[in-house]
Amino acid sequence: MIQRRLFPTRPTANRPGFALVALAIAAALVPPAPALASGTQVYSSRCSMCHQSEGAGLPGQFPRLKGRAAQIAGSKEGRTYLVQVMLHGIFGSIKVDGRPINGMMPAMGTLKDADIADTLNYLVALDPSGGKKVAAFTAGEVKAVRDAGKMSSGQVAKLRAGLAAKGLIP
16 A cells, blocks of 8 residues: 555656646756847848858849848838838749849748848848948837738739839849
8 A cells, every 4th residue: 555655556647737847847958049139140040041141142043132132221112121021021033133033032020120120230231232321220110010011922022023113122
């Protein structure tokens, strides 16, 4: 009888609450994911595999960002577009440097507003627009675009086409 109380016949894992305790212990032992605090870190971890480390892209596959991001950020509509691409992604055919690109960029709307602003600031700094000063993106600016409503990645591509027709996207 004493042995039964000390060493129950039911496995411990079947006791109520054991799974919760085990989960809590496991969660305490796993370090949290590092915060992507700067635009450089976000770009390196999320963007550089396609757009390359210096923003040169891959002709015909992934668009060049170096030099283009600063030009696009020079207008209010272009700034909004850049934030929308980060938040909602883009899908469809686009033309960059005279070459068609068919593909998609995933949405990154799970990033914090500050991380998106920092990433866009990093992109603009890669190659400033002909020496023309471009205002820094802010978390508030990103939040305003986010709060304006969700778009599909196809809608972002249509928006891009309209801005390109106006000459706002090189």
